[in-house]
Amino acid sequence: MVPSIIYDHTNSYNAQFKSSYVDIPELTGQALYEMIDYNNRLDEETYIMPILYQTAKKVYDAQQIALQNGESLIVYETFRPRDVQLLVNEALADLAESNDVVKAGITKEPWSMTWFINTNVSNHQRGVAIDLSLVRVDELSERIVGDYHVPKVLDYTPYEMQTPLHELSINSAMFTKPIASKDQEGWKKMEVSSAVTEPALRLQEYMTEAGFTPLASEWWHFNDVDALNSIGEKAGTGKFRITQSLNRPPKWEEVRTITTE
Template sequence: MRSAAKTVRRKRLRLRLVFLLVVSLTIWLIYSLIEVEISNEYKADLDENEQLIVTSKEILSPEPTESRIEEYKDYFLESGLFELPINGASGYTSIALQLREGPSTETSVIITLDAGKGFTIISESGNWWEIDVEGRNGWVMHKYCFINLPDVIPSIVYDNTNTYASKIMSSGKSIPTVTGQKLYDAHAFNERLNKEEFIVPVLYAMAQKICLAQQDALADGNTLIIYEGFRPYAVQRKIVESLSALVNEDPLVKQGVTESPWSMGWFISTGISNHQRGYAIDVSLGKVIKQESKILGEYKYKIILEYTEYIMPTSIHELSVASIIFKSPVSPESSTLWKESTIADNINSEGLLLQQYCTNAGLIPLASEWWHFNDLTCKDVTAVTQSVGRFFIQENYSKIPNFNDK
């Protein structure tokens, strides 16, 4: 009996030992699996944190140093057209324009865009732009389109005073409802340049000549100061009506705009002006004090941080004979007659230097305003259908460009 009891106890002991061993192994396996999972999660978190640290460093990296900037390309030297590529720039139709499926009049019309319609330029092919207008892609003939100057010539100083406090005067006298007034909106955040900037549209072909003039100015340590490109017709009419009323009331102002051989129409067009058509700019000249290099994609470009405007023959937008650049009227339809004209006595060396920069680039001076230059080539190219400017351009469509679409 005792022997049998011992045998039973031994079996029970073995079973307990086996049970404890199985439980221990099970606990060990579970613990090992949990440890591996925790380790993997920790490693994943660590990798993610390391990635975040790297990304943060990239975001917080300082602006490229001057030595690094030299590694970037100069688009003007590469293209001879602009300081930055046109893709991603804001464009606007100057007339009602057909949006087509391809860069040819043989392709189907998608829709007709109203005059003054804004869009983002994607690419160029011959005489056509591929554009994005409200999420729809298509092609338009670019000779009938404006381009926003700051998008492609960012080194110019833009100061469209008519959009915040007009400097337009006549014989040194304020024009009621005009002088010091905001005449229209044309200022918005520019995503491409990452700053608030004026919207300064001109016809595409004229923009190329303006860029040439600016490069000559920069080479001499100077800069163009553009006060206006496109001007809405409604604003033009307001100036005409207000100045006309002042002329009727003030003999001095009347004399200033009608002194023979001049007439008021030389100082403010009473009809559709070249500003509405898109091939006129009002521009002055400044001395560069401080500039800075910026980067956009693979290209470097300059912006002017500080400048001093030269003392010009008169203040900008002085509508009177005080601002004439030639002693007598010269047909604004001629691209050559101005070369034979006699310079007015009030024109100083800075005024002549501005004229030199602009005319060397192919722009034509207006005899009655030292600051006004036209592009008669654009006039000829768009002769069949020209803008009448019965719209406002108030929005910016500029984007950071995709340089694969150049």
């Protein structure tokens, strides 16, 4: 975890999943899986936000860019277990069968349901995806973590985005049409949806400058395609749960040794 980032794992206590602003039975408001544990590094209970190490470095870089602009990332989800992914998929499909508005919101051309919840193994299961938003920092202080002084956001104001997080429909699309999620260059030529807000564009700027690739259908979702390419067939499938946060406070001598080797 990056100490200056705000973390709010809503799926562990109050899932925000909706579609065309309609509650999804068995999902909306539910605690889908537990992701909280004592964090020895920070000496407090925190949400567990697993992501590949090389991807975590990019998250850190994006946060430094945001802080320079008086803003901060707020992270809602990284790793998502495969069984939870399937639960979301099934619940959304069932709702779409009985609600024409919901069905239209996830199938209107050129979109399809898989753009809003992957039916296969997703990048959340592989540890290279992150769901997040952006806030304005109102008060910034410092805290001590191990041998280091690090920034700590004490107060902040969320920005209004085009939709709430995890609104699974075309209303949340960043671009006017799909583009392959692994295309690291093509998205730059895509037409941005007229509904996208300025804060969402800044979020995209921070994340892409740090090396992430945006997802066409969700303004909050970014992928680390470099990491995905590097792990190749070794990519995980998410058929497990993570219940512990294993870490310790950083010591200057240890970090100095690692960075100079």
